[in-house]
Amino acid sequence: DAGITQSPRHKVTETGTPVTLRCHQTENHRYMYWYRQDPGHGLRLIHYSYGVKDTDKGEVSDGYSVSRSKTEDFLLTLESATSSQTSVYFCAIGLGGLAGRNEQFFGPGTRLTVL
Amino acid sequence: KQEVTQIPAALSVPEGENLVLNCSFTDSAIYNLQWFRQDPGKGLTSLLLIQSSQREQTSGRLNASLDKSSGRSTLYIAASQPGDSATYLCAVTKVTGNQFYFGTGTSLTVIP
Numbered sequence: 001d002a003g004i005t006q007s008p009r010h011k012v013t014e015t016g017t018p019v020t021l022r023c024h025q026t027e028n029h030r031y032m033y034w035y036r037q038d039p040g041h042g043l044r045l046i047h048y049s050y051g052v053k054d055t056d057k058g059e060v061s062d063g064y065s066v067s068r069s070k071t072e073d074f075l076l077t078l079e080s081a082t083s084s085q086t087s088v089y090f091c092a093i094g095l096g097g098l099a100g101r102n103e104q105f106f107g108p109g110t111r112l113t114v115l
Numbered sequence: 116k117q118e119v120t121q122i123p124a125a126l127s128v129p130e131g132e133n134l135v136l137n138c139s140f141t142d143s144a145i146y147n148l149q150w151f152r153q154d155p156g157k158g159l160t161s162l163l164l165i166q167s168s169q170r171e172q173t174s175g176r177l178n179a180s181l182d183k184s185s186g187r188s189t190l191y192i193a194a195s196q197p198g199d200s201a202t203y204l205c206a207v208t209k210v211t212g213n214q215f216y217f218g219t220g221t222s223l224t225v226i227p
Contacts, residue, residue: 031213042219043159043204050213058214090158094213101166102147102208104215106159 003027004107006091012113019078021110023091025071031094032074033104034058034066036087043090049074050096081114088112117142119207121218129226132195136221138188138205145207148188150179153202153220162203163190195225 003026013019023032034046035058045058047066055066063085065077078085091107118141128134138148146167151159163172163179165188171180178191188205204220 033215040219043206043217045214048213092159094215096213101164102213103149103161103164104206105161106151108158 004091004093004105006089006107006110008110009108010111012115013081014115015082016080019081019112019114021076021089021091021112023074023076023107025074025093027093028071029093029095030071031096032068033092033094034064034074034076035090035092036060036085037090037109038087046076046089048094081112083114086112086114117145117207117209117216119205119216119218121203121205121221123221124219125222125224127224127226128195130195130197132225133191133193134195134223136190136192136203136223138190138218140186140188140207140216142209143183143186144209145183147208148179148181149206149215150177150188150190151204151206153204155201159204192223195223197225197227199223200225 005024007022033048035043037043044060046064049055049068067075089110092104095101095103120139148165150162153159165172165181176193181188202220202222206215206217208215
């Protein structure tokens, strides 16, 4: 158990509404990631963070923003949700190469449905 | 861009059989390769991590190998059990940067 929680675990929302997903870690790791998982596409990186206030885009970042004001929390925001953002969202933490181990551990996921 | 492929997409075997899952990647300049297991509706559970300087890692009935020159990794599962039924994913990271590239997974069913 890598001490990662995600909230909410399930959410149904309407097109055009803002949505914020939260990822919380208890291990004080520097690296945190947001992925989405869709059938036929596998896991795709949305954004990642390499420290407080330090973030970068992944391959599918359009329509998403992130914030990290504390080491333990990484927030993903959909400013105006669209049906194409219906997906399962996973947060992960990374060891960032500590002792040569660039290993990731995942949270339980958030299932988001945009109607 | 790193491309990661897992073949087959689905595999069904009788209980007790030994099996091999494959992971191929296009860019051999990888830092680590990690194997995960995902049960339906759940998150990913880390199984094994192979660092770029290593050729294999073992954990119980699982053995993962890495051949960077050919761009391949295999996950060997010995004496398969119904509880091994899940989707298995591999992911690689490059020597520089911190992005992980995932395969689309192999869905394994072990028949009692």
